[in-house]
Amino acid sequence: DLRGVAVRDYSIEVKPEGAAIVERGTTAIVRPSATGDWVSPQVPADKRLAKGVVDGLIGDLAAMRLVGVRPLIPDQEELGRRGLFLSNEPAVMAKDLGIVLSTGPGQTAALIGIEGRTDVTTKDGLRFSFLFGQVALDDDNDKAADAAKAKKSDDKKADDAKPEEKKEEKKEEKKDGNRYMVVFVQYDPTADEVANAEAEQAKLDAAKPAEEAAKAKAEAAAKKKKSLSGADRARKAQERFSKFFYVISDSSFKALRPAREKLFEAKPAEPMAGNTGKTNSAWLEENGKRAGVKTTASGLQYEVLTAGAADGVSPAATDTVEVKYKGTLVDGTEFDSSKDGTASFAVNGVIKGWTEALLLMKPGDKWKLFIPPAIGYGEAGSAPKIGANALLIFEVELVKAKAAGK
Secondary structure, eight states: EEEEEEEEEEEEEETTTEEEEEEEEEEEEEEESSTTTOBBBOTTTTTTHHHHHHHHHHHHHOOOOOOOEEEEEOOOOHHHTTTEEOOOOOHHHHHTOOOEEEEEETTEEEETTTOEEEEEEEEEEEEEEEEEEOOOOHHHHHHHHHHHHHHHHHHHHHHOOOHHHHHHHHHHHHHOOEEEEEEEEEEEEEEOOOOOOOOHHHHHHHHHHHHHHHHHHHHHHHHHHHSOOOHHHHHHHHHTTTTTTEOOOHHHHHSSOOOOOGGGEEEEOOOOTSSSSSSSHHHHHHHHHTTTEOOOOTSOEEEEOOOOOTTOOOOTOOOEEEEEEEEEETTOOOEETTTTSEEEEEEEGSHHHHHHHHHHOTTEEEEEEEOOOTTTTTTBBBBOHHHHHHTTEEEEEEEEOOOTTT
């Protein structure tokens, strides 16, 4: 369900004269759908997104383990003890580091965590903001701190009586590294895929004949009545999360708010096209200049060897096709074929390059496909015959297609 993540990497030291802010930058990563690849508009030219770091971030979001919870008491002393603070200084609020909250009639302030923030947007328009505070006390010390707030004089005597024990507890706190975190939820209607799709459908329904349009409108209204609005969903989630400080492990903190430089890694050397002495991109660029070779937006290249009937119908993604084919590497090594017969499979059940080509072909077509790794078997390859980042060549004849279930 995740569509966007924004990691705000900064640290803050709260001093009597004001907050000293060290900003290291904000990195946004997005994907268009559940099956899309994560991308970032901020990737430097010589780098790429670090897949392992992104996977770790998404994994921690999907299965977050809490070390503990504490009641969230919204006063300055309590917030400060957890590494969060409120600021209404214009210079601080303009930096968009925290969550803007109402603090009174016509008054607002930004709640800010001293160790950064990560925003996560879901397909239904909910934006979860994780604000990270300071290293957390363990349960016993945290309870003692709560008691100290209520009974300062008694606790001071107890602390004075056990100076060595207190010192040892501080060492344990540093070693443990668990961290305080708070969560806020807001609704962004522009990111709500469901609501936006419904709005588009409503426009289409409105253009139908009057009776059909009225029926569709009534059905949409009944459906909407049964579900909560995006704003209501955000409010309910906010009511739940705003009651607590959460305690997460140091490893979860580092996964959820990775340092900016950790999100990118050096690009690997560009793979070579077999033993041709050319890189994949150079080989494809040269091949694409040959007469009759067409290149699509994805990088797929194809050459029409034989054309089927002009009035033929291309298969749909869910159709099953019957094909004859032969696959080779750029050096001519054959790694697969339909032998002397045909093979059958679903159009959407093969590598992306094949699926794209089949959706364009018509029965009787015979094409030569040149498939780059990104829409083939990628970095993983397909052992033992297809290596990592292999450029693939197929001769494919579409014999016939039939709809699923027929």
